[in-house]
Amino acid sequence: MTTLSGGPTDDQITDDDLITSWGLFHEALSATMPILLRGIDPCGRDMSGPWFEVMIRLQRSPDNRLPMSQLAREVSLSSGGFTKLADRLERNGFLVRQSCPSDRRVTYAALTPEGLELAEQARAKHVALLREHVLGVLGSEGIHSLADHARKLRDNSREIA
Template identity: 45%
Template sequence: MTDAGGPLDPRELRAWMAFLAAGHLIDHEIERQLKREADLSHPEFEVLVRLRMAEGNRLRMSHLAREAMVSKSRLTYQVTQLERAGLVKRTGCESDRRSVWAELTPEGIERLDRVRPGHRQLVRETLIEVLSPEEIDLLGDALTRVADRLRAR
C-alpha cells in the first residue's frame, strides 16, 4: 500500500482523472436525455426506478433514501418534485405512524416506461459498447468493491 497522504503517481492520477471525466460526461448525457424525453432529472429518474423495482411499486421513504444513496432531505425534495408532477404519491404507513411510503402512480409508471428504452440505449452507447466483455466484468467488480468499502463507512 502506498502512502495515503502522498501524491498520486502518474498511473493513479490518470485513472482518477479518467474516472472523473467519464462519470461527469456520462451523467451529463443521461441528464440531457432524461430532460428531453421525460422532463426528469437523473436523481428523479433513479427514484422512479427504485420504486418500480419495489414490491407494490412503493418503499418507505427511509428505505428509499438508502436505496437511492441520498440524504433524507435530498430525497424529500426529489419526491416533492415527483409528487407535484403526479408521478409519485406519499401515504402514511398503517403499522408505523412515523413512517411514510413513497408510491409510484400510474402516470409515474407510464413516464418511466416511456423513457427507459432511450436511457438503456444511451447507457449502451456511452459505456457498454466502448468496453469489451472482459472490461465490463472488471469495471463491475472494481466499482462494486469501491461501493462496498464506502458503504461500510
C-alpha cells in the same frame, strides 16, 4: 513482482497512478452522465435533479415503492433534498407517499401508474443510450468488470460508514 495478468502489484502503484486513475474515473462519470440522461424524459419536462434515478429505483423495486429514507440514501440526497424532489414528483402525479402500517416512523415513496409509465419510457431511452455509449465502448466483459468494481467500492464504503 507482477500479478498473473502482468500488471503491477499493489505496492508498485504510485500515488500519481492512484490519483490519475481516480481522477479519470471521476472525469469519465462527469462527462458520460449528461449523455446518458439526454432526452430520457419522453414528455420534455424539465425535471432537473436525480429524478430519473429515483424513478428507476422505484420501478425496479417490489410494489414499485421504497422507504423514503432508504431511497434518499441510495440516491445520495439529504433528507431535505429528497423531500423537495418527492414533493415535485408528487405534484406532477408520478409519486405518492404511503404510510407503513406496521411502523408509523416509515413513509414509502411509491410510483403512481403515471409514474410507472414515465419510468418505463425513460428507462427504455436510457438503456438505448447505455448500450451505445457504455456497452459499445467497454464491451460485455468491461460491463461485468465495471459492475464488480463498483459493487466492491460501494460495499466497502457502506462498511466504513
